[in-house]
Structures are given as C-alpha cells and as structure tokens.
Amino acid sequence: MDHGPKEGDSAGAAAGDAARGAAAAAAASSSGGVVVQVREKKGPLRAAIPYMPFPVAVICLFLNTFVPGLGTFVSAFTVLCGARTDLPDRHICCVFWLNIAAALIQILTAIVMVGWIMSIFWGMDMVILATFCLQEVSEMKEH
Secondary structure (H helix, E strand, C coil), X not given: CCCCCCCCCHHHHHHHHHXXXXXXXXXXXXXXXXXXXXXXXXXXXXXXXXXXXXXXXXXXXXXXXHCCCHHHHHXXXXXXXXXXXXXXXXXXXXXXHHHHHHHHHHHHCHHHCHXXXXXXXXXXXXXXXXXXXXXXXXXXXXX
8 A cells, every 4th residue: 555645746745855855964964863853832821931030939839839829920920020931022011911810720720620730830830940040040150
C-alpha cells in the first residue's frame, strides 16, 4: 500500500524533499547531533504571570497552596510594581487585570477542586519563572 503523495501533490513532495534535505544537513553537521528547539506557546492568562523575585514567588506559591487564588492576586500587584511578563506589547493595567481574572477563576472554581489545583500549578509556574530570572541575573554578573 503506497502512502506517498498523490498525483499532482507537489506540496507534499516539496515538503518531503525539504525534510530529507534538513535531515541530511543535520547528519552532516560537525557535532554529529541534531539540535531541536521547542518553544511553548502560552495563552494570555499564562503569559501574564510575572517574573518575580524568588522569595516573593515562593510566598505566592505558599499562599496559592492554602488559599486558592490569593498568591495570584498578590502577584497581580507585582506587575504594577514593575515585574516583567511575557506580554510586553500589552499595557500594564491590562496585564494586571488578566492576573486578577486568573485569581478570580481560581477562587470561583476552588469549590470543585479545579481552582485549587490550578492555583497550585500557577504558584509552581511563578517559582519556575523566578528561577529563570535568577539564572539570567547570575549570568549577567558573570560577564
């Protein structure tokens, strides 16, 4: 059974040729390995999570663990204090309200456990982003 491109399917043939060419180029590289970069596409609520100092992120995780949405609510105010987010093209007030909306969603859905779990994951994301921020600062100090 032939699963190749159908008659007149030049796009499929071109894509196959391009993939084979990329594979050949990767195989011929001097390091002998293939480098693959994966970039996560975040939605607007997730991209609005601020890059906070590590201690503040840990406090927000702690608050989110015991009172769903409270840490997210606190993190919204760090945006007003200048914390950076993955939404550089949005106004600060818009990012602030996105974080408030995330906190309200967590509070309102905590009754059915969804908000509580979301709140804990949100806090873990805050700590992960704070860790990235720490790594960037330490790299800048080295240079």
